[in-house]
Amino acid sequence: MRWLARLRMRIQMLFSRGRAEARLDDELHDHLERQIAENLAAGMSAEEARFSALRLFGNPALLREQARAAWSWAWLELLLRDVRFGVRTLARTPGFAAIAILVMALGIGVNTAIFSVVHHILIEPLQFSQPQQLYAVWARSDAQGQSHIAASGPDFLDYHDQSTSFSAMAEMIPHFTVTWTGDGEPRLVNCAGISDDFFAMLGVHPYMGRFYNAGEYARLESGMIVVSYRFWKNQLQSDPHVIGRVIHFEDTAETIIGVAPPMPDLLPDTDVFPTLTTRPSWPYMKWRGNKFLTVMARLKPGATAASASEDLTAILRRAPGEPADVRVELVPLKDDLVGGSRTQLRIVMAATALVLLIACINIAALLLARSARRGAEIALRVSLGAGPRRLSQQFIAEGLILALSGGALGVVAAWFGLRLIGRLPGLSLPRMEGIHLDGVVLLTTVGVAIATTLLFGWAPLLAFSRSNLSPALRSGRTETGRSHRRSFAWLVVAEIASSVTLSVCAGLLLRSFWRVEHVDPGFQPESMLTTYLRTNYYSPEGRRFWRDVLTGVSALPGVRSAAVADCTPGRDAATATLVFADRANDPDHAPPTQGCWTSADFFKTSATPLLRGRFFSASDDADSPPVVIVNAEAARLYWPGENPVGKRIGVNYTGAGRVSKAAPRMREIVGVVGSIKQGALDAATRPAVYMPYLQDETSHDMATMSLFVRSSGAAPALADGIRARIHAVEPDQPVLSLQPITDLMAESLAPRRYSLSLLGAFAGLAVLLSALGIYGVVSYTTQQRTREFGVRIALGASRGSVMSQVFRQGLVLAAIGAALGTGGALLATQALSRLLFQVSPLDPASFAFAVVLLAVIANCACLLPAWRASRLDPIKALRTE
Amino acid sequence: MGKPNDLVQGTLDLLILKTIFLEPKHGWAIAKRIQQVSGEVLQVQQGSLYPALHRLEQQGWIKAKWAESETGRQAKFYSLTAAGRKQLEAETANWNRLSAAIDLVVTEA
Numbered sequence: 001m002r003w004l005a006r007l008r009m010r011i012q013m014l015f016s017r018g019r020a021e022a023r024l025d026d027e028l029h030d031h032l033e034r035q036i037a038e039n040l041a042a043g044m045s046a047e048e049a050r051f052s053a054l055r056l057f058g059n060p061a062l063l064r065e066q067a068r069a070a071w072s073w074a075w076l077e078l079l080l081r082d083v084r085f086g087v088r089t090l091a092r093t094p095g096f097a098a099i100a101i102l103v104m105a106l107g108i109g110v111n112t113a114i115f116s117v118v119h120h121i122l123i124e125p126l127q128f129s130q131p132q133q134l135y136a137v138w139a140r141s142d143a144q145g146q147s148h149i150a151a152s153g154p155d156f157l158d159y160h161d162q163s164t165s166f167s168a169m170a171e172m173i174p175h176f177t178v179t180w181t182g183d184g185e186p187r188l189v190n191c192a193g194i195s196d197d198f199f200a201m202l203g204v205h206p207y208m209g210r211f212y213n214a215g216e217y218a219r220l221e222s223g224m225i226v227v228s229y230r231f232w233k234n235q236l237q238s239d240p241h242v243i244g245r246v247i248h249f250e251d252t253a254e255t256i257i258g259v260a261p262p263m264p265d266l267l268p269d270t271d272v273f274p275t276l277t278t279r280p281s282w283p284y285m286k287w288r289g290n291k292f293l294t295v296m297a298r299l300k301p302g303a304t305a306a307s308a309s310e311d312l313t314a315i316l317r318r319a320p321g322e323p324a325d326v327r328v329e330l331v332p333l334k335d336d337l338v339g340g341s342r343t344q345l346r347i348v349m350a351a352t353a354l355v356l357l358i359a360c361i362n363i364a365a366l367l368l369a370r371s372a373r374r375g376a377e378i379a380l381r382v383s384l385g386a387g388p389r390r391l392s393q394q395f396i397a398e399g400l401i402l403a404l405s406g407g408a409l410g411v412v413a414a415w416f417g418l419r420l421i422g423r424l425p426g427l428s429l430p431r432m433e434g435i436h437l438d439g440v441v442l443l444t445t446v447g448v449a450i451a452t453t454l455l456f457g458w459a460p461l462l463a464f465s466r467s468n469l470s471p472a473l474r475s476g477r478t479e480t481g482r483s484h485r486r487s488f489a490w491l492v493v494a495e496i497a498s499s500v501t502l503s504v505c506a507g508l509l510l511r512s513f514w515r516v517e518h519v520d521p522g523f524q525p526e527s528m529l530t531t532y533l534r535t536n537y538y539s540p541e542g543r544r545f546w547r548d549v550l551t552g553v554s555a556l557p558g559v560r561s562a563a564v565a566d567c568t569p570g571r572d573a574a575t576a577t578l579v580f581a582d583r584a585n586d587p588d589h590a591p592p593t594q595g596c597w598t599s600a601d602f603f604k605t606s607a608t609p610l611l612r613g614r615f616f617s618a619s620d621d622a623d624s625p626p627v628v629i630v631n632a633e634a635a636r637l638y639w640p641g642e643n644p645v646g647k648r649i650g651v652n653y654t655g656a657g658r659v660s661k662a663a664p665r666m667r668e669i670v671g672v673v674g675s676i677k678q679g680a681l682d683a684a685t686r687p688a689v690y691m692p693y694l695q696d697e698t699s700h701d702m703a704t705m706s707l708f709v710r711s712s713g714a715a716p717a718l719a720d721g722i723r724a725r726i727h728a729v730e731p732d733q734p735v736l737s738l739q740p741i742t743d744l745m746a747e748s749l750a751p752r753r754y755s756l757s758l759l760g761a762f763a764g765l766a767v768l769l770s771a772l773g774i775y776g777v778v779s780y781t782t783q784q785r786t787r788e789f790g791v792r793i794a795l796g797a798s799r800g801s802v803m804s805q806v807f808r809q810g811l812v813l814a815a816i817g818a819a820l821g822t823g824g825a826l827l828a829t830q831a832l833s834r835l836l837f838q839v840s841p842l843d844p845a846s847f848a849f850a851v852v853l854l855a856v857i858a859n860c861a862c863l864l865p866a867w868r869a870s871r872l873d874p875i876k877a878l879r880t881e
Numbered sequence: 882m883g884k885p886n887d888l889v890q891g892t893l894d895l896l897i898l899k900t901i902f903l904e905p906k907h908g909w910a911i912a913k914r915i916q917q918v919s920g921e922v923l924q925v926q927q928g929s930l931y932p933a934l935h936r937l938e939q940q941g942w943i944k945a946k947w948a949e950s951e952t953g954r955q956a957k958f959y960s961l962t963a964a965g966r967k968q969l970e971a972e973t974a975n976w977n978r979l980s981a982a983i984d985l986v987v988t989e990a
Contacts, residue, residue, distance in 0.1 A: 023947075024931075027908060027957045031927060034909040058928050 024064060032057055062385045078390075082397035090401060093370070097402065100366050103769065104406025104449050107359025109413025110762075111445045114352045116414070116438040117421055118345050121431045126265045126334050129203040130298075133167075135305060136336035137295035139316060141323040143589070149326075151293045153285030155316065156195075157278060159295065162315045165308035168201035169297040170194060173276060174267060177534055179734050182248035186734045188534065189231075189249065192267050193276035199260070201298045208232075209243040209258030212275055220282065222275055225254035229262040231271035250536055264433035265337060284699055288321060290659045296333060305330045337430050343834050344755055345429075350831075351505070351762045354498050356445065360452040361495045362769045363406075365776050367399070367453065368488045396454055403450040410449070411442060424754070488780070492773040493817045496858075499766035500821025500850050501828050506763035507846030508829055509756040512682075512837040516749060519837075522631075522676035522685075523569050523606035528741040529709045529718060530568065533726070533733065535702065540622070542702025543694060545730060550599060552725035553709060560712050563605040564693065564705040566658075567596035570745040573678035573688060574658045578638070579650035581666050593634060594678045594688035595651050597696045597705075603629075603673055605710045611635075613645040613671030620692040627692065628667040631675040634687030644669045651689055658700045665697065680748040682837045708741075755835060767857055770817075774861035778810045782865040789869050790877025799870035806866035807859070814858035818851050825850070893925070893933050895976055898961065898969040901943065905960035907950060908934060934959060942968045 032053055039049035090097040125131045137159065140147040151159070156171040163169070173193040180189045196217040199206075207229055216222035225247070227236070236242050245256050260273060284290055299308055312328035335342075381391060418437055533549075535542055546564055553562040567573035577590035600616045611632055620627050628649060635644045650664035675685045696702065707726075711718050719738040726735055746753075782789075789802055829841035839846070900906060900914050911934075912925040937943045942965035950956035961969065 023957070026955070028927075028931065030907070030954065030956050031909045031912075033954075056927075058926070062928070 021064075028064065059385050078393065079397060082394045083401065085394065086398035086401045089398065096366060096370055099772070100363055100402050101406045101409060103359050103362050103366075103772075104403065104453075105409035105413050106765070107356050108407060108410025108442075108445045108449055109417050110765075111352050111356045112410065112414035112437065112442045113417030113421060114348060115441040115445070116418055117429070117435055118349045119438050119441055120435045121338055121429060122342065122345060126337075127263070127434075128265075131334065132332070133299045133301075134202070134333035135297055135299065135308075135330040136333055137169075137297055137312065137328060137330060139291075139326055139328050141326045143323055143325045150291045151295045152288050152291045153278070153281055153293065154288045155291070155319065156293055156295055158315050158319060159297075159312055160278075163308070163311050165300055165303040165311045166297040167300045168197045169295065170196075170198040170201045171276060171278070171293045171295050172198060173292070174294050175269075178249045178272075179534070179536075179732070180247060180249055181732055186732050187235075188734050188736065189271045190269050191272050191274050192270040194273050195276045195278055198273075198296075201296065202263070202266070203298075204261050204263065206258040207261040209256070211258055211260075217275055217277055218279075220277055220280055221252065223252070223254060224257045224275075226258045226260055226273045227256055228260050228267075228270050228272065230268075232259045235271065265334075265431050268433055284659065287659060288319065289654045291654070297330075299330075305332075339430065341429050341751075344751060347505075347832060347835065348755065348758055350828075351502060351759055354502055355762050355765060356448065358495050358498050358766050358769050360448065361491050361498075362773055363402075363449070363452055364455070365488060365491045365495070365773050368491070399453040400450070403446075403453040406449060406453075407446040410446065411437075414442065488777055489813055492770070492777045492813050493820065495766075495770045495773045496814055496817025496854060497821035497824055499763070499770040500818050500854055501824040502759065502763040502766045503850035503853055504822070504825035504846050505828055505832055506756070506759045507849045508832060508836055508839055508841065508843055509752075509759055511839045511843060511846060512835065513749075513752055513756050515838045516682045516752065519677070519681050521570055521681060521745070522674045523608045525570065525741045525745055527711050527713075528606070529711065529722070529738045530706050530741050530744065531722070531738045532568075532704065532706050532736050533564075534704045535730075535733070537702040538699070539701055543622070546599070546693070546702065546705065548729040549707065549726055552728060553707065553722055554601075556718065556721045556725060558711050558713050558718055558721075560710045561601045561605045562707065562709045563599045563602040564707050565596050565598040565602050565690075566693070566700070566705045567594070567598075567678055568706050568741075568744065569606055569676045569678060570681060570741060571679070571748060574653065576651050576653045576658075576689070578689070579652055579664060579666075580638075581648035581650075590652065591638060591687075593651070594686055595653065596678070596688065596690050597693040598690050599693055602690065602708070605708045606676065607710070608676055609674045611672040611674060612643060613669070615671060615673075616690075616692050620695070622694045624695075626665045626667040626695050627670045629671040629673055629690045630669055631673055631688045631690075633675045633685050634689060635672050637687050644672060649689070651691065653698045658698050660698055662697070667691065681745060682749070682752065709738075752835070767853065770854070771857045771861045774810050774813060774858050775864065777813065778806060778862050779865040779868075781809060782806055782869050785869075786872065786877050789872050790874045793872055794874035794878065802872070803866040803870045806869050807862045810858050810862035810865075811855075814854055818854050821854075822847060822851065892976075893929060894937060895969070895972045896923070896925075897930075897933060897937065897959075898942065898965060898972065901959050901961055902966075902969060905946070905948075905958040907956040907958050909956075911959070937965075941965075 035053035035056060036049045039052050040046065044052065126134065128134060137151065138147070139149040139151070139155075141149065151171065153171075156169075160169050172195065173191075176191050176193070177188045178191055180187045196212065196214070199211045206226075209226075211226055212222065212224065216224050227242075232238065232242060236245075239245065242256050242259065246253050247256065248254075278285070297308075299305065309328055309330045312330075313326070316322055316326055316328050317324075338345075378391065415437060418435065422432065422435060535545060537545070550562055550564060553559060573594035573596050576593055576595035578593050579585050579590070598616070600618050600620065603610065603615050613629070616627070616629065628651065630638075630644055630649075638644070639647065647669050648666045649669065650666050651660075652664045653660045673690070676688065677683070677685060678688055679686070693702075693705070707722070709718065709722060722738055723735050726733055792802060793799075825847065826842070833841045896915050897911060900911050900918075906914065908927075908930060912927070912930055915923050915925050934943070934945075938945055938959075942962060943959045944962050945957050945959050947955055948958050950958075
């Protein structure tokens with residue numbers, strides 16, 4: 001029962017401390033009295049007896065403390081006292097406390113938000129069972145310069161039937177659209193066609209109802225449909241009785257049999273999952289060269305990706321018409337989904353980490369500066385008997401207060417930051433659904449901040465344990481200033497170096513952005529509207545629709561010209577290959593080109609200059625001789641030094657969704673136009689050919705095209721009129737929003753804009769923090785040298801020379817930091833080179849900009865301390881010593 | 882604040898327990914008694930004595946009572962508890978074994 005007694009004792013000690021302490025004092029006092037009495041009896045004088053007893057007794061306060069330590073609650077009491085004391089001292093310097101807490105909150109907030117996003121996208125496993133077994137299957141041929149080649153229907157069947165490495169394999173058409181009619185205004189619905197093993201391969205189960213059965217996959221038109229969770233929730237109003245409901249897509253009626261579960265990582269925009277049958281299948285699924293299918297597979301347990309890839313490579317090489325060096329690659333599904341965002345995310349992550357580093361350095365510098373000013377206080381406490389452990393406990397308590405308030409505020413900042421990132425318009429990152437504040441990340445950043453605070457809150461004590469107390473007591477400052485100042489200065493140098501590195505990176509991105517914005521797109525995007533029109537013709541029957549739409553829209557007042565084309569300038573164009581009439585053709589190395597089917601007024605509408613020959617005219621129709629216009633880049637590449645007009649070429653389509661129905665006809669080149677940027681503005685200009693849409697000879701004839709309208713006045717005002725003219729031709733035609741083409745182009749630059757603004761913001765933050773650091777170190781040392789400056793001024797130094805001394809110190813720090821930062825930037829910008837556009841990673845302007853910026857900031861930061869030093873009243877300065 | 886004459890902690894505990902074995906004593910008397918009996922060799926510092934007393938009290942080996950002392954003043958008297966007696970026996974046995982062993986080594990070797 002001893003533990004019970006002990007517990008009782010402890011609890012007693014916790015609640016009746018006041019009495020216990022009074023008793024302890026009594027006890028010690030009694031002891032002292034007895035000692036004095038004994039000394040008196042031994043013949044000492046009264047005073048001597050008392051001093052001798054006290055000497056023997058030692059430090060009463062310390063003794064009390066040591067006895068109390070045995071009461072087992074001492075640590076709690078001390079902690080509380082330290083916390084109270086810490087809050088008081090911090091409240092005495094509210095500026096310092098506010099800045100430290102704010103810097104910490106910013107560092108933690110920004111880092112947690114961004115690392116959470118990056119961690120979710122790059123590192124967290126996909127939300128499927130055994131996600132590491134899931135792979136995307138792509139072919140590549142280095143000889144043809146093609147990677148990421150999709151599969152054709154026959155390719156997939158070969159893989160599926162002959163390979164032995166997979167437990168399941170599925171093909172899909174990840175994105176196409178159909179029109180949903182019969183429920184209000186016709187709407188476009190995003191489809192992902194899936195083959196029969198798709199859901200089983202992923203290992204997911206229906207949210208409601210069921211998935212397709214084998215019988216439904218054995219018919220081309222099953223009349224059944226599985227919808228996505230998103231579609232069910234948003235478009236079908238979470239209808240609990242949705243199973244069995246019939247919805248109409250164009251001219252088919254489909255019965256809903258199931259709702260797929262939420263799959264945030266895969267196909268997030270899909271509304272419905274129609275069947276993609278393999279046997280029987282549609283004609284376009286039977287063409288060996290029609291490579292447009294995405295293949296995914298789940299590895300058998302025990303099989304390796306390398307052996308499976310060998311397996312598939314062998315299968316594909318047996319197929320007719322494949323290049324000899326073709327290889328099949330298995331890309332882990334997560335990497336495949338994350339794709340091109342990886343580089344950007346990593347750069348952002350590195351920049352964020354740098355910001356955290358700078359924030360930590362700043363906190364450290366602030367703490368160091370502060371503790372240096374507290375020399376007298378610490379010396380007093382040491383001489384009153386505070387041991388190093390007690391002192392460090394107190395500093396730790398103070399650090400903890402800072403770190404915990406900063407951390408708490410940081411969590412709030414991170415939460416808001418994450419919500420902000422989730423809502424940024426046009427930020428197209430994969431796996432954005434389900435992003436959440438990451439606990440591990442949060443703990444890590446808060447941990448780093450706390451560790452910094454504690455480390456640097458405590459470090460100054462090391463200097464004190466060596467220091468001689470009496471001068472510190474007398475003058476209120478310590479003799480350790482020198483080493484102190486130096487470590488402090490190095491911190492600031494590190495901070496400046498990081499800022500320079502970030503500023504250089506931001507400068508390079510800024511210049512790239514400027515270059516991209518000022519690139520010549522080959523057309524005039526202003527006053528140009530466009531919309532994407534999807535019909536269901538796929539045959540010459542559609543000619544009437546397009547012709548009527550063009551006639552109607554062209555007649556609208558305010559429309560200068562209108563055209564249709566199956567490519568969008570500044571955005572996309574299908575890929576084709578060229579066949580030449582005037583030279584030998586190597587089918588294995590057919591020259592690639594962008595191809596576009598246009599109406600006669602396309603170049604007039606886009607305002608693209610004609611360089612040679614003529615534009616198309618109304619007489620270039622289905623029955624006239626086939627013609628083609630090439631761009632300047634194609635002319636330069638394929639007819640160097642020659643006039644291409646009059647030459648004859650064929651254009652062969654093999655790509656996704658667009659396949660030549662027969663051997664291409666030979667066409668006469670009738671004109672050369674300026675090169676339009678058919679891809680993003682920052683992509684290289686590629687050769688392109690344009691042909692009259694009435695002469696379309698591909699599987700996609702008349703199916704989908706974009707309408708382009710050049711207006712004489714304000715373009716958006718025309719949108720309603722255009723929509724009305726289209727509906728006058730075909731009331732059921734869905735019309736997506738009519739967008740200024742400048743908006744589309746801005747969208748394609750969104751990732752660039754985000755990288756730029758993020759890095760720019762980080763660089764700005766870093767520069768600001770560095771300014772704070774320089775200001776801190778300079779004003780701290782200036783204060784330390786008050787007496788020296790006083791003497792100098794008293795001896796006749798001019799105010800100017802004092803000022804220049806202060807400046808010199810700050811500028812030396814800035815110069816060292818800038819030199820180191822430039823070195824760091826030389827390394828960092830190499831990693832950035834993929835994001836640069838027509839700007840060298842060693843761009844002198846960006847480097848100069850960063851260095852000059854830092855120099856200016858450093859000067860500004862020195863201004864106040866220097867001014868203060870020059871205003872010193874020498875009498876006062878000397879007297880305070 | 883290391884003091885070379887400080888008693889090893891366990892030893893001080895044993896000495897305190899032994900000193901109050903026969904009758905309750907207050908702090909000063911305990912220190913004096915140890916000093917006397919050891920022939921002025923063992924000097925117990927207050928800095929060690931009071932923490933040790935409070936620790937032993939926390940352990941439940943000794944208990945304290947405020948009572949009037951021989952001078953007529955209130956003083957805190959420490960006495961052994963039942964657990965303290967057992968502890969004293971155990972520590973005495975331990976000490977005897979240890980000192981005999983050290984004695985053997987020192988005289989024989």
